[in-house]
Amino acid sequence: MLEFDLTSLKPIIVAHFPGLAPARFSLLPKGWHSTAVDVDNTWVFKFPRGADAEAALRTEASLLAALRPHVAMPVPELSLIEGPPLFSRHRKLKGEQLTAARYAHLPEAARRRLAAALARFYADLHALDEARMKAAGAAPLRPWRDADDIGRKIWPLLPASLRSYAERTLMAWQRLEPDPYGIIYGFFDGHGWNMAFDNEAQRLNGVYDFADSGLGQLHQDFIYSNFIARDLTSRVIADYERITGKLLDRERIALLTAVHRLWELAEVADDPTHIALMLRHVVEWAQD
Known part of the structure; x- marks a missing residue:
């Protein structure tokens, strides 16, 4: 079973995107569905934890593709990588959480x-x-x-x-x-x-x-x-x-x-x- 830590996730990312090998990798705060990896503060890769999370990620990508052309607000553009394992990539929206x-x-x-x-x-x-x-x-x-x-x-x-x-x-x-x-x-x-x-x-x-x-x-x-x-x-x-x-x-x-x-x-x-x-x-x- 895949371990959701940098040791196991970084090689998967680099296998698909070898140009990122020298980049800085860090885990983002744990979400409800996925484990996310920040790469050079530029890219975010999301790895769903389980079948329900995989379905949610596919749906999110589809919804974003449908709504993005119709909203003025910048939102992520998710690309799915089928793997295995399934994961997504999007360019990071720069900024901090608004507390x-x-x-x-x-x-x-x-x-x-x-x-x-x-x-x-x-x-x-x-x-x-x-x-x-x-x-x-x-x-x-x-x-x-x-x-x-x-x-x-x-x-x-x-x-x-x-x-x-x-x-x-x-x-x-x-x-x-x-x-x-x-x-x-x-x-x-x-x-x-x-x-x-x-x-x-x-x-x-x-x-x-x-x-x-x-x-x-x-x-x-x-x-x-x-x-x-x-x-x-x-x-x-x-x-x-x-x-x-x-x-x-x-x-x-x-x-x-x-x-x-x-x-x-x-x-x-x-x-x-x-x-x-x-x-x-x-x-x-x-x-x-």
Whole structure:
């Protein structure tokens, strides 16, 4: 079985791309589906771990090929190398992850540029033809657990001070009507960990990781930037409304953000290594 470390992955890359033999190789932070190798800060090679991850990588490559000509935002251009093993190559989008701390130090002009770029990105994605994206492999998002199941999973993990908040949130979600704008193809992963942000130029150079993109409710696509800042999400919404003419429900987006964080906590309830992080996300949103 292939070991997902530099010792085993570098020879595979060099066998296909011998010109890279003298380059600098390093592992990128571990993703959910794949192990990624950075080569000279120029190329990224992704090696899927298992059959499900291989299918996800093929779908991501197909989706990116379908959407890339229609979005202003730079996104990766994935080339698949059949191997064996199967892996992908793309030119790296230069930049760092956009954290809440980095955003907090951005001046007003940089915040405006960032919000405008993200709003245009979402407008471009949401305008894509649903049938075309389905043909490229887009599928409905994996549904969240229902409210009762989330409640049961998270109850033992919540401090007493958050239990009434969680109950109110889940009850409000149960009463929520279907999205008035229906189903669109969207990114559904627009947090700062998937952004290539140029800190020196204070500009977004692109977004990546479309493995979780798919068909879902329009308002949900706006919840993930809240991991960076409420201020950013508010600006993106306002610019998106100006571009598209669609009026978004800010309370709905806030509620979906809260539910998403409770759902993520429920997802890791049996995995002690991730509980503290997901609980922190719940607490941060509840207290913000």
